Amino acid sequence: MKSISELTEKKPALAWILFFVTIGVVFLLGLLASSIIERRSEALFVNTPKTVIRDGEVRNEKWGENYPREFQSYYGTADTTFRSKYGGNATVDMLEEIPEMVVLWAGYLFSRDYKQGRGHFYAIQDINNTLRTGAPMTADAGPQPTTCWTCKSPDVPRMMKEEGITQYFNKKVAEGANYLTFPWDKGMTVEEMEEYYDGVEFSDWTHSLSKAPMLKAQHPDYEVAQHGIHAQRGVACADCHMPYQSEGGVKFTNHKMQSPLNNIAASCQVCHREETQTLVQNVYDRQDKVLEARHELEKTLVRAHVEAKKAWDLGATEPQMKDILKGIRRAQWRWDYVAATHGGSFHAPLECARIVAAGVSIALDTRLKLARLLSSLGFNEEVPYPDLSSKGKAQEFIGLDMKKSHEEKDVFLKEIVPSWKAAAAERESKLN
Secondary structure, three states: OOOHHHHHHHOHHHHHHHHHHHHHHHHHHHHHHHHHHHHHHHHHHHOOOOOOOOOOOOOHHHHHHHOHHHHHHHHHHHOOOOEOOOOEOOOOEHHHHOOHHHHHOOOOHHHOOOEOOOOHHHHHHHHHHOHHHOOOOOOOOOOOOOHHHHHHOOOHHHHHHHHOHHHHOOOEEEOOEEOOOOOOOOOOOHHHHHHHHHHOOOOOEEOOOOOOEEOOOOOOHHHHHOOOHHHHOOOOHHHHHOOEEEEOOEEEEOOOOOOHHHOHHHHOOOOOOOOHHHHHHHHHHHHHHHHHHHHHHHHHHHHHHHHHHHHHHOOOOHHHHHHHHHHHHHHHHHHHHHHOOOOHHHHOHHHHHHHHHHHHHHHHHHHHHHHHHHHHOOOOOOOOOOOOOOHHHHHHHOOOOHHHHHHHHHHHHHHOHHHHHHHHHHHHHOOO
16 A cells, blocks of 8 residues: 555645645644633633622522523513413413312312413512412401412512521411421322311311312422433423523523423424424324313213202201212312312323223212212202303302402502511512
């Protein structure tokens, strides 16, 4: 085999070709090295804190000084234009969509107002505006615990710091249960959490029609997701709902927390190679099947509540109603567990279908017991199903005075909320 010197001696043009190729390669390597150094320098500069964050800092803007990309992307949650088939970030009145929910939550403030959550940008505004928080005119007033503030308000860490964690969480809602408790002592399935609540004899409210001691699931998205294929493959919530994005030499988490269906390229197609429409349809297919069964459970539960009320009206005794009320509680806990998890029918469709099926079975068994009791009380006719063609008719059926609720809320928003904002502005003006 001839050496390069021999080849170039016979073909001088080849020497020039090799010379220019070498120069080109060296030039490109130089550009690559320069780019790497520039990106690293940029990343180092970006990750160097611009300001010292004080302990207990609650102002979003201060955090934004050190994390400008995350902060700016967070403001994307102000967008309310996207609505998928069953979710999104648009304002949707769920009670108008599914009036049966009004009856299922009779006696609980969810029967007054339940809207699909908008972006985190509106968290405080929506808590102030919702009828579920009532119209507390004094510090000690209010229709139910303000637990939702703990996650929604950035000012809560300041209160925890000032009062102390122990003092902040010192309230008791039931013997053996601490304020704001995750019901995981027995495990993280719907049955194990039910066992925990039963063990401390806890109920969120007493149903105003059936008198059953009810449980309310508080968006168990994390618990449900653990039973799905994505969690089993090690996918975290942020991987899909807050995917990484790059800007220059900086890789950061997009803080526009949203449905992955509004950002499929960054959320889904990082792993999946199917077309966008195929992936969307995959999601809808799973949701359709779970929600079809869930809606049947809703109707069955409405009948159970109405029939239980009829039994009470006819003179049923507490011993006669004990097992029936327990059945209503158990069946609706399973319905609520699936209904309250925003994406559960996709995150873990098999688990959600299993839970709904169990709820249907318990509800039907409970209605059978009710039919026998009603017969023994001399009533052998069908209990009429209420007119639930709209939210308003459903609220009228359970006896809600919605005009009064709205008037009270208007007074609260005009007289109380401005004073809260003024106090917060004065307090923050004194911070460094």
